Amino acid sequence: MLDETYYQKTDAIIARHSCEPRSLIPIIQDIQAEYRYLPPELLSYVAGKLGISESKAFSVASFYENFSFEAKGKYVIKICDGTACHVRKSAPIMERLYKELGLSKKKHTTDDQLFTLETVSCLGACGLAPAMMVNEQVHPKMTPDSAAELVEKLRKEESV
Amino acid sequence: MTIDGRQVTFTDEPNVLSVIRKANIDIPTLCYMKDLPIYGACRLCTVEDGRGRTFSSCSETPRDGMEIYTSTPKLMRYRKMILELLLASHCRDCTTCDKSGSCRLQELCNRLGVNRVRFENTKEQYELDTSSPSIIRDPNKCVLCGNCVRVCENIQGVNAIDFAYRGTDAMVTPAFNKKLAETDCVNCGQCRVVCPTGAITIHSNIDDVWDALADKDTKVICQVAPAVRVGLGDAFGLPTGSNVFGQMVTALHQLGFDQVYDTTYGADLTVIEEAKEAVERLNKNENLPIFTSCCPAWVKFCQTRYPDLAGHLSTCRSPQQMFGAVLKEYFKDETKNEGKKVVSVTIMPCTAKKDEIRRPTSWTNGEQDIDYALTTTEVAAMIRRAGIKFETLEESKADDPFELGSGGGVIFGVTGGVTEAVLRWIGGGTDGTISTCGVRGEEGMKEFTYKHGDLTLRGAVVSGLANAARLMDRIRAGEVDYQIVEVMACPRGCVMGGGQPVMGVDTAPQTDRINGLYNTDISYEIKASQDNPAVQALYEGLLKGREHELLHCPKVEK
Numbered sequence: 001m002l003d004e005t006y007y008q009k010t011d012a013i014i015a016r017h018s019c020e021p022r023s024l025i026p027i028i029q030d031i032q033a034e035y036r037y038l039p040p041e042l043l044s045y046v047a048g049k050l051g052i053s054e055s056k057a058f059s060v061a062s063f064y065e066n067f068s069f070e071a072k073g074k075y076v077i078k079i080c081d082g083t084a085c086h087v088r089k090s091a092p093i094m095e096r097l098y099k100e101l102g103l104s105k106k107k108h109t110t111d112d113q114l115f116t117l118e119t120v121s122c123l124g125a126c127g128l129a130p131a132m133m134v135n136e137q138v139h140p141k142m143t144p145d146s147a148a149e150l151v152e153k154l155r156k157e158e159s160v
Numbered sequence: 161m162t163i164d165g166r167q168v169t170f171t172d173e174p175n176v177l178s179v180i181r182k183a184n185i186d187i188p189t190l191c192y193m194k195d196l197p198i199y200g201a202c203r204l205c206t207v208e209d210g211r212g213r214t215f216s217s218c219s220e221t222p223r224d225g226m227e228i229y230t231s232t233p234k235l236m237r238y239r240k241m242i243l244e245l246l247l248a249s250h251c252r253d254c255t256t257c258d259k260s261g262s263c264r265l266q267e268l269c270n271r272l273g274v275n276r277v278r279f280e281n282t283k284e285q286y287e288l289d290t291s292s293p294s295i296i297r298d299p300n301k302c303v304l305c306g307n308c309v310r311v312c313e314n315i316q317g318v319n320a321i322d323f324a325y326r327g328t329d330a331m332v333t334p335a336f337n338k339k340l341a342e343t344d345c346v347n348c349g350q351c352r353v354v355c356p357t358g359a360i361t362i363h364s365n366i367d368d369v370w371d372a373l374a375d376k377d378t379k380v381i382c383q384v385a386p387a388v389r390v391g392l393g394d395a396f397g398l399p400t401g402s403n404v405f406g407q408m409v410t411a412l413h414q415l416g417f418d419q420v421y422d423t424t425y426g427a428d429l430t431v432i433e434e435a436k437e438a439v440e441r442l443n444k445n446e447n448l449p450i451f452t453s454c455c456p457a458w459v460k461f462c463q464t465r466y467p468d469l470a471g472h473l474s475t476c477r478s479p480q481q482m483f484g485a486v487l488k489e490y491f492k493d494e495t496k497n498e499g500k501k502v503v504s505v506t507i508m509p510c511t512a513k514k515d516e517i518r519r520p521t522s523w524t525n526g527e528q529d530i531d532y533a534l535t536t537t538e539v540a541a542m543i544r545r546a547g548i549k550f551e552t553l554e555e556s557k558a559d560d561p562f563e564l565g566s567g568g569g570v571i572f573g574v575t576g577g578v579t580e581a582v583l584r585w586i587g588g589g590t591d592g593t594i595s596t597c598g599v600r601g602e603e604g605m606k607e608f609t610y611k612h613g614d615l616t617l618r619g620a621v622v623s624g625l626a627n628a629a630r631l632m633d634r635i636r637a638g639e640v641d642y643q644i645v646e647v648m649a650c651p652r653g654c655v656m657g658g659g660q661p662v663m664g665v666d667t668a669p670q671t672d673r674i675n676g677l678y679n680t681d682i683s684y685e686i687k688a689s690q691d692n693p694a695v696q697a698l699y700e701g702l703l704k705g706r707e708h709e710l711l712h713c714p715k716v717e718k
Contacts, residue, residue, distance in 0.1 A: 040336055053319035055343070058335035062324040069336070 002041050009034060010042050014049055021052050024060055028067060036076075037068045065120075073109045073116040075154055078133040082122030090130040094119065096144035100151055114158060115151065161226035176217040176228060177205050185230055188239060188268050190356045191305035192218045195651070197314055199306050204239055204268070208232050236272070243269050248279035249328075250357075251300040257358040262662065264356030265303060286331070291339035293518060294347035294363055294511035294658075299331050302359040308332060308351035315651060317626035318461065320345035332359075344464050346457040346625065348649045349511030349535075349658015362511055362659060365532045366542055372503040372531070373416040379500040381419040381491065382412060383426065383483050383562075387509040387573030387654035388536045390676035394669060395540035395661040396550040401672025403680050406555025411543050412507075413556070422558045423506070424565025426483025427572040427581070428689035429698075430454060433711050434476045434578075435585035442615075442643060447472060449619065449635070449642040452578050453713075454478040456516035457649035461625050466632045472645075475712045479572060480506050480513055481522050483562075484529035485710040489702060506533045509573065509657035512649070521713040535659025564694045567681035574674050575623040575653035576600050579608070579646045584688040587612045600678075602652050602670065605631065619644035624651040 013030045017023040027046055032038045038061060047057035061067045077097065081090050094117075098104055101115050109116045125131040128140030132147065139150060161168055163183050170179045175198065180187050190202035200219045207217045210227035214235070217228070229235070246265065254260050268274075286299040306323065309332060313319040320343040324333050334343045352360045372380050389405040398404060405422075412420045438450045453459055453474040463470045477485065484504055491502040506513060513533040516522055522529055534542075543550050557563055567590075568581030576599035583594045591612070598608030599621055606621040619642045622628045628647045634640050650657050655673035663669065686692050703710065 044335070053313075053322070054335040055319055055322035055324075055333075056313075059322040059324050063326045 002039060006035075006039065006042060007045060010045055014046065019049060021050050024050055024052065024057060028061060032067060036072045037070060040069050043069075070109060071113065073114050074158075075114060075134050076116045076118065077151075078118050078120045078123065080121075080123040080125070080129070080131045080133075081119045082126065082129075084126035085123075085130040088129040090132075090142075092144050093130060093132065093142055093147045097147055097151065100148050114155070161222060161224065161228060163228045164230055170222045173222055176207065176220040176222050176226070179222050180207070180217055180228065180230055187217065187230055188272065189218065190264060190268070190303060191307060193307055193310070193354055195315065196307065196310040196354070199310065201305055202303070203242055206235060206238055208235055214238070239272050240274055243272060243274045244277055244279075246303050247274065247277045249281055249283040250303065251298070252277070252281070257301070258361040258364070259301075259358030263358060266357075283328070289340050290363065291341035292345060292347060292363060293341075293514045295340070295349055295352050296361050296363050297340060298359050298361070299333070300359075301357045302332055303357055304330060304332065305356060306332070307354035307356065308360055311350045311354050315624050315626055316346070316348060316350060316461075316649065317629040318344055318346055318348075321351070344461075346460045346649060347512035347515040347658075348457040348625070350650060351658075352511065353656075353658055353660075353662050362535055362537055363514060364538055364541075365514070365534055366538050369505055369532050369534060369542070372505070375501075377500050379418045379491070379497055379502045380416065380505060381421065381487060381502060382417045382505040382507055383421040383423045383480070383487070384408065384412075384507045384558075385423040385480070385509055385573065385654065386427065386565075386570045386677060386680075387657060387660070387673070388507055388539070389680070390573070390655060390673040391509055391536045391657075391660040392540060394663050395537070396543075398551060399672075400663070400669030401674075401676035403676050404550075405680075406557070407550060407553040408539075409558055410553045410556045411548050411550055412539075414548055415542055415546055417505070419559045421483070421487070421562040422565045423479050423483055423508075424569035424572070425562045425692070425694065426479035426486070427454075427569035428566050428692050428695045429482045429486070429711055430476055430479045430572075431568055431578075431581040431585055431689035432695070432699075433482070433707065434474050435582045437474055437476065438582060438644060439586065442617075449645045450474055452644075452646045454572065454578060455512070455648050455654075456510070456519075457512040458625065458628060458647040460512075460515075461628065461649065462632075462647075465629065466636075469632055469635065477521065477711055477713055478513075478516065479569075480508065480533070481516065481529060482711045484517070484522070485524045486698065486702065487562075488524065488527065488529045489706075489710060503531045504529065506530055507536065507539050508533050509536050509654045509660045510650075511535060511658040513659075520716040524710060524714070536657075537659055537661050540661060561694055561697070564686070564692060565684075566689045566692045566695075567684040567687040568689045569692075570680050570684065571677050573654040573677050575602070575604075575648050575651075576606065576621045576646065577653065577677070578648075579619060579621055579644060581689060582644070583610050583612075583617070585690055586610075586615070586617070588688070589691070590687045602674065604651055617643050619646070621646045623648040623653055625649050 017027050028038055031042050043057050044054050047054050079094050101110050103117050123131050130142050132139050132142050168183045173179045188204045191199045198219050200216050205217045206214050208214050208229045289297040309322050321332050321334050372378050389403050390401050393402045393404040409420045441447050451472045453476050491497045517530040517533050568584045571577030580599045597610045604624040604627040610617045622631055652670045656670050
């Protein structure tokens, strides 16, 4: 059970939309925008409010890559693994960051809740390949070393 | 329209597929189920028209002048490829699969000549979900036909499982990959009935029962539900709906059961108790309508989805549990148990009964009344395993003193049967108007009006929990005024329960099974439960003053 404030916030979000099944996606998008992830408890809560089953809501939310049921780190790193970035060697960047951050294909977020590492299929910045994003900022023409440096820089900023 | 060059007439068939099947061509399907919404997932029913266009016949409306080809070389190739690709990520342990022999996927691969799979199975292996006492889910055997999802959502209104994730990760699962036992699943087992593969199977208790049967110091007693007698024969190729009660008793004795009783007797107890409760509530005009409580899937559904209406449920235990409590008591007598431990087994058409025996309301004085609930399908497997040639068996009678049941008890296995039996109590027998007052018929939602003297009873008879949900919404809204509401979770009642043998698609033996029970009723001399002398004797003896302790649900602390 989450803190009461989560549910109050969710009620406010639902109130901004119509309380019916078709509003499910916009509502959970807003929840994710608020908390940087979609707490499972809130998905169930919204399902109950909209009169759809929990399994149906889970079906929708799990279909889209965008929704995450786990709390994400403060910095969400998206490494592009689209065709252009892939041939320009995005995979080694990925491997290096896995190593630097102690993450893996199964573990996306560092224990200190600072970094989340994801792959995306295309950032639409193929001319800048291999590209990567940290939160809303695009970083072009990356190499394993420059990616590691960037992470180190962010870490230092945090520890100050 | 023409099908493979033959002129075929059609009338109100909903899709081209039905017309093709009417023309006696068994076009292969995995995801098509007559009573479920069209899904069009498996593509096996794809056909070709005169211009070489291919489309799935399940989702195409029949039109005049259509020219359909059902088995061109192109289609054969397509179908084979579809199956091979399904097998690519499918578990291939056919020999040890519970479904082997009755698996639709296996049958189609045989029929369509899929004799090798060129692809390695690289799919991540999922864990089995054995959390439910009723069914086991094995996602590695799922072909994503969605039959279970649709039956759970559209027919039962439960929606405990649904598709999740997408692409090659897609799977059928409860929300957040929870275990089935942690969901609102009501254990009805209809998902297992429509599953074409071994992805959803019955949670078997066969081994426990074999162990008990093998133990010389244990007396194993069993009771067999009404609907089992018209379902078991299907598993041995006998005409659908034939009453095989006599042969079944013989087989059960051969398997080693010491005593075999008829749950019809328990149903008679339920009729009497429930009718008494109904009349009492009618006289006081309180807490109406009374809801029947013999279907454990419905009871759970009502308690979880409509807790505000759960107080309307009759306090009666189900026939299985009433009889179970009586048997437990009966065998406490040392002359009866011969100093042995007694194991009480039930044989049911139902997977939810496996859950019911464990509920707190199924315990009497600190003891669980029934040890194991087997389904018809499991008993068929036991008979086969023991090598008994079922179809050649002589008939025998159930054992004293609970061998006798009434016609009212036997029709419990059909939707409307419970109500009809209760009306026979209220009306003092079959007065000719009961069977025609609206309680009979295969429909999922029926209304009846029964007049007896000054009394006019109105009620509803429902099967399929989605129908029940619609009725509950109307009751909540105060739109209907009923005194009696009967609900069975499985469409058409227990004869089509989740534990019954499943014979192919589209050839569902529902009408034969229903007629089988009504014919049994006709053949019985005693029609009304209260006229059953064995039941009367029990009320005078063991039950005297203890009706509430043994036959009604004890109050359970939450």
